[in-house]
Amino acid sequence: MLPQDLLCQERPTILHVSEPVDGGVARVVTDLVRAQVAAGLRAVVAAPSGGELHRDAAAAGAEVVPWPARRSLGPALAGETARLARLVRRTGPHLIHAHSAKAGLAARLAVRGRVPTVHQPHAWPFEAADGTAGRLALGWERYAARWADRVLCASEAERLRGAEAGVPARWAVIRNGVDLERCAPAYRDDAVRRALRRDLPALGDLPPDGPLVVCVGRLCPQKGQLSLLRAWPAVGAAVPDARLVLVGDGPDRELLHAAAPPGVRFAGRARSAVPWYRAADLVVLPSRWEGMALAPLEAMACGRPVVVTDVGGARESLPPGAAPHCLVPPTDPAALAQAVLGLLTRPQLRTTLAHRSLEHMRATYDVRHTAAAVLGLYRELLGVACPESTERISR
Known part of the structure; x- marks a missing residue:
């Protein structure tokens, strides 16, 4: 069980921003939200409607707000960033945790370092494209890294790939985890x-x-x-x-x-x-x-x-x-x-x-260890005088 005063603050607000609304990213966000609500935080999730994330995050105890956003980058980014900036002002987060390349770029552009920000790419966008599109994706990751207090990678390999590509980040590595109660063997014969x-x-x-x-x-x-x-x-x-x-x-x-x-x-x-x-x-x-x-x-x-x-x-x-x-x-x-x-x-x-x-x-890979490590990272970025988390994988 996570301690209720883990961040040693009175109910800090964490705003999770995600463009993916299903699959692995949605499960990661939902698992983090569940642990953070149990630890006494106010968790808010901003994401497009549809998919699994709105429903599952709400069931986990988060406040869910719609953030209309397309999967790909394009001319709509300016409007998406402006809408996200308004959501930030309305929800008043102490820390923003952005998930995936699109949400990560929009969140960093929306607040530009005025709110402590964790960007979690969930795979680098420049690996998904060749030629001009790949160079643009790498360019925005290099540029927007200045507005992330930490770039959080799910593996050491992901961190190394970003560093080798020239992303000038302040890194953290916390491996993904699994809900071992939900994912368990079910048969013996x-x-x-x-x-x-x-x-x-x-x-x-x-x-x-x-x-x-x-x-x-x-x-x-x-x-x-x-x-x-x-x-x-x-x-x-x-x-x-x-x-x-x-x-x-x-x-x-x-x-x-x-x-x-x-x-x-x-x-x-x-x-x-x-x-x-x-x-x-x-x-x-x-x-x-x-x-x-x-x-x-x-x-x-x-x-x-x-x-x-x-x-x-x-x-x-x-x-x-x-x-x-x-x-x-x-x-x-x-x-x-x-x-x-x-x-x-x-x-x-x-x-x-x-x-x-x-x-x-x-x-x-117990998700409880992952969630505790992420909370330890938040505590550090919020400048709270609490003991270091023992679950963080590396820095």
Whole structure:
């Protein structure tokens, strides 16, 4: 339990600003808000309507205010920044915590250092674009860093990528965490597992004991599902009864449907991915870039082995000794197919890795530790004379 006087102030206000309203960013914001409300803070969340964030943040105890904003940058940024500045004046935060590139830029432009500000990129925008767009994204991150009291990274790899790119930030690194009560193994025998599978959509033709691979993520270029679809024919040829299910929705839906080989199913957006993790034999996330993806952490907390690409935070997130079996280069379908087959065809190795992964999550990635570390960072930035948090990963 977090102490009620953790910041040694009377109910400070934290304003979380987020453009993403679903997926991993929404879960991170919701988990932080829940812990901060329990610690006696006033948490306010400003985000576009729609998605999961408004509902889940409100249920966690936050005050939720609409902040209309588009996902991409463009001419609308000036109006979005002005609206956010008005929200800041109305809510009167002691500290602003901005999540993602778009919200981070708008928040820093809106207050320009007048309110203590934490910017958490959740993956660098200049990794998402090439050419002029990539140079512009890098330029604004370098420029806007002056108005962030801390740039908070979810992995040491994310911090190193920013530093190597010339972002002149005052850094903090606090790893993402997982709600270990929500994400937990749910079965101990095959009968329970078969019952779980019967309750899930898109699995009508899956043999009761057939191998099931699950990929959870927004259907978009970042998450790399196209590489997984290109890898699947080799998997299907070697393990004909295997099925792959893509859980999520997004702008690449039609492209991925058109590219899907036999044996692939699309489940659409799920209210919770936990049942899919629990039903799977293996969880795969072939991302092209990340800060530290939440889906593999959740899968491992559910006792599932994972295959992930060697992008920001992935190597750090795996249990010791797992990388040779679970880590592959990004955008390499052949390597991805080899890793998936290496685990699908070796059940004892899957069991061993699942056990190691579960213990690793319990020891290292408890969201309560993450939330306590973030509160320790807030305390430092607010200049409160309290003991240092022991949970902060690094500076």
